[in-house]
Amino acid sequence: MTALPDWMQPPREEGWLAEDLDNLPDAPRHTELIDGALVFMMSPQRSWHGRVLDALTYTIRQQAPEGFEVEREMTVSLDERNRPEPDLLVSTAPYVPERTWFAPKDVRLVLEVVSPESAHRDRTVKLRKYAQAGIPHYWIVEDEDGSPVVHVYELDEPTGAYAPAGIFRHALQREVPFEIGLDLDKLTPRTGG
Template sequence: MTALPDGMRPLRAEGWFAEDLDHLPEAPRHTELIDGALVFMMSPQRSWRGRLITALTTTLMAQAPTGVEVEREMTIRLDARNRPEPDLLLTHLTYGGWPHRGWGG
């Protein structure tokens, strides 16, 4: 088993918090935070999955009512300990230049 780099260890005993993801430049792309634990997408993705997500994104964008935003593979802060990255995200909120990567307050 490969040891975690020092920068990937939680800063506190309670584990990770949503804002910590913004300060982990060595974290792999698409790192999620679930219940205070980092989750990495390690398996390679298949091309059919990418095509399916693209097709769903374009279809939903065409069908979504005014005021509904469609985004793909964008992290969203649900609470202090959860910041998942869903394949697709539909929201009535607009991306307001949040100070962190992703959606949420």
């Protein structure tokens, strides 16, 4: 058995802190911090995931009004022991080229495209954590027989939890966090059959 790389050794007994992620130069891309533990993508990403995420990023960025920034695969520092990396986020923070994370107060929407290895985290863990951090909108994109289906949640401020705001197939039209219209059928090419 080989020794663990130095970057995998927690710097303290209670685990990692959000600020530690910026000091792990040899860590794999897409390393997240959940409850003080490092989580990183080890399995190869499916082509479907990449195509849907590319199309969503482009389309939402094209529709974003001034004052909104659309970022892909950037972490959100929810608290000192949680810094997840959503697939896409919409923020009101100005663009800063050196930025490595966003504060929850600046994030208006987080979006996760579910893959088999992230399904539990996306559907339960992150759903709860993003709500507790006060992020107003959370979208989960699922693969339904090759077609993207978007589960939309809005933060219910009195309870501090997300409430379902709709499940969208074929088309999505939302007025928040800004006017967004998506033709979901065009996000992935249909294969012959």
